Amino acid sequence: MASESHHKENLHNLQLEDEGQHRNPSEVKMSQIVLPCHANHCGELSIGQLLKWMDCTACLSAERHAGCPCVTASVDDIYFEHTIGVGQVVNIKAKVNRAFNSSMEVGIEVSCEDLYSGRHWRVCQAFAAFVAKRTDANKVQLRQVVPCTHQEQVEHSLAAERRRMRLIHHDIMQDLLNNKTFQRSISEERTRVESVELVLPPHANHQVNTFGGQIMAWMENVATIAASRLCNAHPTLRAIDMFHFRGPSQVGDRLVLKAIVNNTFKNSMEVGVCAEAYHGDEPLRHINSAFMTFEVLDEKGRPRQLPPIKPEPQEGQRRYQEALARKKIRLDRKYIISCKQTEVPLSVPWDTSNQVYLSYNNVSALKMLAAKNNWDLSSKKNNVSLYTVEESQSLCFRVEFEMEIPAQRAFILLSDLSRRHEWDQHYTLCKLLLRVDEDDFIYQVVTPSVSKGGKYQDFILLASRRPPCDSGDPYVIALRSVALPSHPPTEEFHRGEVVCAGFTIYEVSKSVSKISYYNQASPEVLPYISTDIAGLSSSFYSIFCACRQYLLDNIISTSAFTPSVL
DSSP: OHHHHHHHHHHHTOOOOOTTTOOOTTOEEEEEEOOGGGBOTTSBBOHHHHHHHHHHHHHHHHHHHHSSOEEEEEEOOEEOOOOOBTTOEEEEEEEEEEEOSSEEEEEEEEEEEOTTTOOEEEEEEEEEEEEEOOSSSSOOOOOOOOOOSHHHHHHHHHHHHHHHHHHHHHHHHHHHHTOOOOOOOOOOOOOEEEEEEEOOGGGBOTTSBBOHHHHHHHHHHHHHHHHHHHHTSOOEEEEEOOEEOOSOOBTTOEEEEEEEEEEEETTEEEEEEEEEEEOTTOOOEEEEEEEEEEEOBOTTSOBOOOOOOOOOTTHHHHHHHHHHHHHHHHHHHIIIIISOGGGSOSSEEOOTTTHHHHHHHHHHHHHHHHTOSOOEEEEEETTEEEEEEEETTEEEEEEEEEEESOHHHHHHHHHOGGGGGGTOTTOSEEEEEEEOSSSEEEEEEEEOOSSTTOOOEEEEEEEEEEOOSSTTOOEEEEEEEEEOTTSOOOTTSEEOOOSEEEEEEEESSSSEEEEEEEEEEOTTTHHHHHHHHSSOOHHHHHHHHHHHHHHHHTTTOOOOOOOOOO
């Protein structure tokens, strides 16, 4: 038991190596100079060619970790920030962030280098899922990735949350499509493209399967033609939505590629592309579908206004409506997930279409806060430690203690915010407003005023809880403010906001847990803790002593966490 405890303690208190000296064993780098044969009519690197290089680099990284052949399963949203010109160098770096059973997430970073000026700039970032395929009949069981730097630790932690989001992405789309509130515009439609490609050996990998990047390049080609037919100009690809490969294609297959403009949105358009394969007289097999966002730039580099689309009956109207739904999801994903945590506004309006992205942002923000490596120990009192970190005009604190309680039991008790008033004097009332799913809940929290005679404060909080994905992972309870249309601010309370807060719970042993509480203090939260930051005051200390006593008093309770809306 002692050795197990020591091992898990080492996992939690990982001594991160200096990032300048460490090289991830799965890391693969590719550098390519852009030649005219790689460029489009504007002298810029074709996005299709870039996708081929990205897929090849990521596949090599996946196979280096797996030790066996791997295939591309899916690629998350890609946003292209800059174009790359002829004569410039493309630098691509890929590494495995986390391995699951037979699949793994590979992170891909693309930058551009100007050889004459020495400038470097970022082009895009992507996350791809690869599946290991052994040539024998044995089941694949990938070895775990051990993060050795601070950045690797962060990506390893977030990879589990991204995987969860990929698995339910399709369900979110279907739910949104069931909403019939989308408006239609009118115009002409004249963009349908169909092309056939014969898969030859240069298009395939060592498994004789068509490169995923090659398929994406062909798809990008027909999508560009479709977009050009709408606007009678040369379009620029700005983004590719998350997509999944439905099945493999081999040498000798005929790949049928179809593209059409589904909808236009003032300055951008969505083009849908479908790839199907056949061999001989066999029926068509669906390989992949993707949705690409294009813009058309004027002579000053500004997006031009595009003509609207008139959908064809039945299938055209279906594509039109789905494009509107995807635009909503696309904006949510880019707004909530892709931007930095400091750029995400507080109290983002919650609805069913963005719930998974707000949940992801909630959990990932707490994991990134916990992963900071510059925490300073401010004070310690009877094994309750207070840590702080101040950066970018933000004050964060962490309260940490160990106690004898199984980690899962502590997780269940601390997840139920409706009981927090039993140990936290700052929680006058905590009412469950909405049970989103089994892991996410929305509460209204009421706290007393910090000034005499002032208004009570209320907060609308999204609580997202996550059990460990693998051994060594913590239990996570993340909190952040959201806006709920059914509960707007009222005159009765001053509406406050929580940037990022919550708990991580590590299993030190079967009966001992390390519990850490985090808070990125907002102006509304700071007055409650300002007297405690300089030292662990009696009021601050007593709250977490009360928390420990609450856990001890309920350690043997058999009730599960099943909150109901009041």
